[in-house]
Amino acid sequence: MNVILAVLTRELRLALRSRMDWLLPLLFFVMVVMLFGLGARPNDPVLAGFAPSILWVGALLSMLLTLDRLFRADYEDGTLEQLCLAEAPLTLTVAAKLTAHWLLTGLPLVLLAAPLAVALQLPAAGQPALVLGLALGTPVLSFVGGFAAALTVALPRAGLLLPLLVLPLLAPVLIFGAGAVRAALGGLDAAAPLYFLAAVLVLCITLVPWAAAAALRNAFE
Amino acid sequence: MSSWTWFHRLASPPSFFRLADRLAPWLGWIALALLAYGWINGLFFAPEDYQQKDAYRIIYVHVPAAALSLSLYVGMAVAGFVALVWRMKLAESALIAIAPVGASFTALALVTGMLWGKPMWGAYWVWDARLTSELVLLFLYFGVIGLWQAFEDPRAAARACALLAVVGVINVPIVKYSVDWWNSLHQGSTILKMGKPSITAAMAWPLFASVIGSYLFAGYVILRRLQNELLQREAGTAWVRELMGKSRV
Numbered sequence: 001m002n003v004i005l006a007v008l009t010r011e012l013r014l015a016l017r018s019r020m021d022w023l024l025p026l027l028f029f030v031m032v033v034m035l036f037g038l039g040a041r042p043n044d045p046v047l048a049g050f051a052p053s054i055l056w057v058g059a060l061l062s063m064l065l066t067l068d069r070l071f072r073a074d075y076e077d078g079t080l081e082q083l084c085l086a087e088a089p090l091t092l093t094v095a096a097k098l099t100a101h102w103l104l105t106g107l108p109l110v111l112l113a114a115p116l117a118v119a120l121q122l123p124a125a126g127q128p129a130l131v132l133g134l135a136l137g138t139p140v141l142s143f144v145g146g147f148a149a150a151l152t153v154a155l156p157r158a159g160l161l162l163p164l165l166v167l168p169l170l171a172p173v174l175i176f177g178a179g180a181v182r183a184a185l186g187g188l189d190a191a192a193p194l195y196f197l198a199a200v201l202v203l204c205i206t207l208v209p210w211a212a213a214a215a216l217r218n219a220f221e
Numbered sequence: 222m223s224s225w226t227w228f229h230r231l232a233s234p235p236s237f238f239r240l241a242d243r244l245a246p247w248l249g250w251i252a253l254a255l256l257a258y259g260w261i262n263g264l265f266f267a268p269e270d271y272q273q274k275d276a277y278r279i280i281y282v283h284v285p286a287a288a289l290s291l292s293l294y295v296g297m298a299v300a301g302f303v304a305l306v307w308r309m310k311l312a313e314s315a316l317i318a319i320a321p322v323g324a325s326f327t328a329l330a331l332v333t334g335m336l337w338g339k340p341m342w343g344a345y346w347v348w349d350a351r352l353t354s355e356l357v358l359l360f361l362y363f364g365v366i367g368l369w370q371a372f373e374d375p376r377a378a379a380r381a382c383a384l385l386a387v388v389g390v391i392n393v394p395i396v397k398y399s400v401d402w403w404n405s406l407h408q409g410s411t412i413l414k415m416g417k418p419s420i421t422a423a424m425a426w427p428l429f430a431s432v433i434g435s436y437l438f439a440g441y442v443i444l445r446r447l448q449n450e451l452l453q454r455e456a457g458t459a460w461v462r463e464l465m466g467k468s469r470v
Contacts, residue, residue: 147384147388148385151368151384151385152371152381154372154377155371155372157371161368161371164360164363164367165364165368165385167360168357168361168364168392169361169389169392171353171354171357172395175353211384211387211388214305214384215384218377218380218381218384219377221376221377221380
């Protein structure tokens, strides 16, 4: 438990000192949504129908931007190697790092999605499903993305490869996340897709840290 | 432990290379015979479908390709698992040998499905569970191939690919059962279902032949690719030099 706390506080303290690192992805998210609004006809009612997928894809892309930095700095200054050698299990360290990543990038996206949904004229019926879906889905993005970042940490130009590795694995999250909003808009119960997202999240939290830790070890062999 | 010596012998590159060299021609010729029987009968002599007319004949390519796209992914993931757990070099090479073959069959399944979809559904592509998950499968193959090419050290590359393949295997049941789970536009299986198949024997036998033939063909290609992979990796070792000296290359 101490390991998790120590890593968490370290990551948060680092983030406090370089605010741009976690503010830029949020700006990017807002800009993607804005560009969709600008690209459509003024006040096009169709835009509200696409709001779930626009918001979900925007969230996916802005998380994708942050992944390359997730382990890179620690890899370059040797911290990561120390963490691999440390007595504390690497799985826990990685889980803490990924949790910190979600707190810094995923959680702000979830909070930002609600006002942006209003801007896209998403009806109020779809709002809770959108925010709940993102709250369950963005940690999955952090964890699966963290796994891909760990796989490519030793590569000089991982930025191009990351989308190819991450996006196919996250397709189900997008399908069920946007599906939950559509179900709520159609007057159906959004619980089923949300439960599915929750199940995926539990699976990710339990299994991905192992895989990511193995991938990090591989980078040092 | 003496009963396991055959296993260790099999896993050593030189003896596997020799075994593959003996096995591959058999697979290749039997595949050729079965595919010739399956495709000639399927394309020219099998009766027309009462509803789809001649267009259904694409199943003689589409069904084997789609089945292989899933089987090869599972095979790749199993090779990856073996490579991760037992650090077996042969499994690492097998994973790399399988990936492009699997990607090709997935692309073939998608293209043949699209060609069939235009006359039948009126559209080359629909955003439907089966089609989308098969497309995701293609991207998973591309991910493995891309990751493999990004690394310089083949062993680190193989282990990274192995991890990715094992994680990605979660997509396989989604593709396989997408037709049953969701109300998909894609039709359900007509051949592999419990009890009596809903397809006549004159159509079924060429289909079985083309499925088995395609599996054997994939086996042939993978063995040959694996042999190449082993030669490249073990270049400079005594057995490769001896082999190359013999064949005057």
